[in-house]
Amino acid sequence: MMHYNVKPGHISVKELVFFILVIFFTVLAVSCSPREGWGLVLWAAKDSRLTTGAVIPLYFKSNITRCWIAGVPGTNGKEEIDIWRVKQFSSKRKALQEAQAYDDYISIFAQAKRQGLVMREEPDNLSKQVYRFLENERCKVLKKVKGVEVRTGNQALEGDWYLVLAEDGTRGYIFSNQFTLIDISKSLDVSSTSQSPIPAPDFLQKVWRPSYFDSLASQSMYDLMMFQLTYGFFYYASESKIFINLPWLSKSYPAEQFYRNSDGSYRAEPSKLRFMLTADNKLMCIPPEQDVANIAKDFPFVERTAGEEIAFTFAVTSLDLQKLINSEKANRIARLKKFLANGTRFSSDV
Incomplete structure (x- = not known):
């Protein structure tokens, strides 16, 4: 074991060189770390340099922070991205193929028309509920899928099943009947x-x-x-x-x-x-x-x-x-006590 006697305000040349080497090799290890695969960004964070639909190299996955260390396309930089925001692939070719299929959905979102609408584990109205939406809450549409027909009484409801991502990373299926599909690239008048x-x-x-x-x-x-x-x-x-x-x-x-x-x-x-x-x-x-x-x-x-x-x-x-609310509550209690001070039996001459 190595021991260092560091005096306040003084670091030896040997110690300084040691710390510089530690920092150098740490940075080198991260910058030269091999890829663990490639990823397709499904829903980029608002302040991220990564964009939805981009194919990115994935270097390191932390199960503690639940993030990937990913390369930023067109730069030498790296950035953390939530695991749920990325779909991982073993090769760049497979990621690019998926990106091509995802291109039609990059700007598509679904917005709940009312509070309490649910996301399900499978595209089936009897499947387990995995998420409940607030009114006007949005989710990211990943793709349209085939699912079980949804009926009310003897009538089939119009709509389609979609695989979606919620804002907290929950993934599941929604039926579009009570959602508004929005293309944010065309949402302006x-x-x-x-x-x-x-x-x-x-x-x-x-x-x-x-x-x-x-x-x-x-x-x-x-x-x-x-x-x-x-x-x-x-x-x-x-x-x-x-x-x-x-x-x-x-x-x-x-x-x-x-x-x-x-x-x-x-x-x-x-x-x-x-x-x-x-x-x-x-x-x-x-x-x-x-x-x-x-x-x-x-x-x-x-x-x-x-x-x-x-x-x-x-x-x-x-x-x-x-203070105003507390005062009004106290006044009401005081008036009620005064009203009840003469007893709890009341009669009317009528």
Whole structure:
């Protein structure tokens, strides 16, 4: 065993050479490591230099981090990629053949039309459930497959079975009847194809609460059904989505790209959710028409645009919502105790 006596602030020449050699041979071992195979990228991470559909060399698989060390095509660089994002092959030729077949599905995703739709272990409606989707959640389509016919009563449902990947890497099968197939390479309107996407507006980083919070609070009207910490307009950049939560609407909208419209408003794609800042620094949001079709024209707490579109407004509030809610709960308990102070039997003269 080798022993080193290192004095504070001093390293001997022998020790320095030793450490340099250790670092050199470690880097050399990684850079010269033999390939373990080739891979087809099924669904690249958003911030990755690897692209969906690319054929890549695979050097080392870690079962601890559940990642491959893979080569970045066109460079000498390497990058980690989740194991579930890659399909491994023994040769480059086989990987290229699979890539050619996958070419038709590179930009195809499936989006759940409602919450609770399931992914199954096999393309059979009686097969084991392996994943449950949220409304508007997307999965990556890998290919269309043959499966067992899906029936409701005596009627066969229209649709096809697809092999898909969920966002957490779960793999299984969905029936397309309750999913929307989206080609993200063609998801924009023809009128917007000449535009270039812009970065997410900075004001989305703020915490936006329903503007009626301040209005009701100024009148000391504290309806706990209307005041909830979960209500608001929330942008989750890491998940590329906007979540709107109100007493009458709770929905997640995919927001993978942002565009500026000619009227100064912003548009999130592919959900087509529109929003803008008003002159009084409120955030006005205009959901797709189908999401507000059941809201009555005289419904309170909503706004209308010049084109008679239903819109919701949000504001950055200074209210201490948790304190307000706790105070209102305490007041209600106090009033109830006072009401019950004279006993628990009540009678009416009628």
